[in-house]
Amino acid sequence: MSLTRHYRRLLLAYPRAYRRERGEEILGLLLDTAPPGRTRPTGREAFDLVRAGLRCRLGRPASRAVVGLALLTALICGLFTASLAARVAWETSRPQPDQAEVAAIFAEAFPGHRLNDDVTTAPALFVFYNQPLRWGSFKAVLLGDGGEYQEGSAYAAAVRPAPTPEAEILAAARQRLRAAGWQVYEPTTEVLFLDVCNPRCVSTSRLVETVLVARQGDTVLRAAVHDSSYNSYLNLEVQRAAPPAVLPAAVLAGLVGGGLAWFVFAWASRRTEGRRGVHPLFGIAFFLWWVPALLSTPSLISHHLDEPHPSWHPLWEWLGQPTCSLLFLVGAACALTVLVVALVPRKDLRPLIVSAG
Template sequence: MPPTGDPLARRYRRLLLAYPRAYRRERGEELLGLLLDGAPAGQTRPSLRETADLIRGGLRCRLGRPASSTVGVWAVLTALICGLFTAALASRVAWETSRPQPDRAEFTAAFAEAFPRHRLGDDVSTARALFVIYGQPLSRESLHSLLLGDGGEYQEGVAAGSAVGPMPTAEAETLATARQRLRNAGWQVYEPTSEVLQTCADPRCDPASQPVETVLVARRGDTVLRATFDDPRTFGSYLGVELQRAAPPAVLPAAVLAGLVGGALAWLVFAWASRRTEDRRRAPVLLGLTLFFWWAPVLLATASLAGHHLDEPHPSWHPLWEWLGQPTLSLFFLVGLAGALILLVTALTPRRDARPLTVSLG
């Protein structure tokens, strides 16, 4: 046995922690002896190549299934999606550090600041929570809607209102005045965007007669203002305004840290389950279905939101869980979760045989 006081032996032992405990118990001393015998005289620490080889070999050994050429890919996909789910959960918790959504007084002051000559209607609505579903805070009664069909209604709360009466100035002048006043008040004003709304499907309709929607977005501190100019003949009001909070600073670091920890833990659990289910032929099929139900919403939502973000300015990005298709497609997540639980239960059941672990150092 190598002397415990040898610094090279201690460092090799630390690197061997990359291997599963059963492998270290069975082959650890033998492997350590081989490494020490092959080390040049006077060497006190492993080379970079040895370090990389030992870590790579240990991680591959943890995955088991030595005949599989794709188990590493499945492990990465599992760790990545679990890390994203963990990051999304942590970001939602970090949202609780935000100030409450704007109240009526704050909304009225912001409206008057940007549109002083326009009359605000009495139907100003305010949010009862940071995030609401159908305008109400999340509750036990709304969980069914959240998880089974109407998850897309779970959104950031907003304070909203609209101008009433005739427009005192032309839209172009109103927009230019609002941009200047907001800049003077310390708002960061983004370039307005316009979109022609197809309200007539008949090919004979004159495109010039279609209503145009123009959106102005600005941000000051943790508050985002969104003003929408519409055709009053179509929408009843020529101007609608929304005010809401941007993501608080704690969201990003919380999501990154939780994502890294969650991904690492998921990789370790995957490796353990992979070794425990080497003799279960249905395990790869069940894993493939689980990952399909978890990844499909991510791909769909990311493709949709990426285009949406490119089309108009976003001083505060959509929450991370929306990029993962949640809770809009939460039924997919729940089916995948059921598959993952079945896999874990399968891994917990005793194996038919206990084959020794083998690995090559490359």
């Protein structure tokens, strides 16, 4: 019967052991209570069966917190897998701009200004202290320097003296960039204070910096214009924006990773119920994964609101990575230990009965 087939599919939401013990009983009850002529379950029936089946997979029927913990674990694991997929998708990007491209952009935006011959280019899409990430760098990444792993950029500076005042430099650059097809954002101004160490180390230098951001295709430029107290009146930074493949790759991987994490959590929850030492290990993993994300996200939101970002910071930075990569690895070790404990057979393991209503 068509109705029987649909019910059997919905019962797949329950654990296999539970279906073997109670599946036929539940199916018979559903068929007996269904009105004559029905060929498909109602939407409410389908929702109730799936909800109860997924709850049954978690075990621990007396616990109210297990559902929330499962969802939060699936969410953070989904974000981690999305970050990994995003980083892999970044490999579809063009290489970071070379000296010729930087010189061409500088000439287009700032004609009449002299470009310093010392143009610094990035050796990779992502760099660690402006060098490609190598195995020898992992110790530094794990021990506090992970924030130095970031998108590479090409840097250039103009040679003094400035031919026109700072305000005219910005106004002319915005006009030329718009005419050339760039998307130009409103400039932002910030007052910086630099410590200048005289014999008593008490002097402070005030620096006014105005930043102009623009994007054309996959190229982003940031032009910083300084007042006369800085050694260069105009600095230019050029880098690639996130390639189009990053967003769909991250979304797909996040959904798949989060779903798999939920089922693994549910399996481990049933297998470790009543076992000592599991809760502290899971609590440590949960804490070490979530705290960096909760601390990083507000500061990045504020940062994005304060200045224009044609390309958002990579997803892993929102999760506090790789700055807190050591915490992530310790949490991962705790989670893997829980899974190892769950693999050990239990003599008292029985299907947990959870009402389908």
